[in-house]
Amino acid sequence: MENKDEFYSNLKTKLEEFQKWPSVYMFKFIVPGDLKKVAEVESLFNTDTSKVSTRQSSTGKFISVTAKEVMTSSDAVIAKYREAEHIEGLLSL
DSSP: OOOHHHHHHHHHHHHHHHOOSSEEEEEEEEEESOHHHHHHHHTTSOTTTOEEEEEEOTTSSEEEEEEEEEESSHHHHHHHHHHHTTSTTOEEO
């Protein structure tokens, strides 16, 4: 399995190849079914300019969080993912 630096390097390459900046980028995360975790994810995004939605799994054990925000560059996207890394139990998709 690749380390985080390799993962982000590969992600940057793909983002530069397939995206034009600035553009709306969709982030998808899954967190344990804990509203505090959802709030932590939501706090990563600007509530005035981002669209954040949540959906609970059928068992209630997990909550998916989707956020759409205008990002200025691939580096800004990667910075957001790195910021999210500290949230315990978070899975980035």
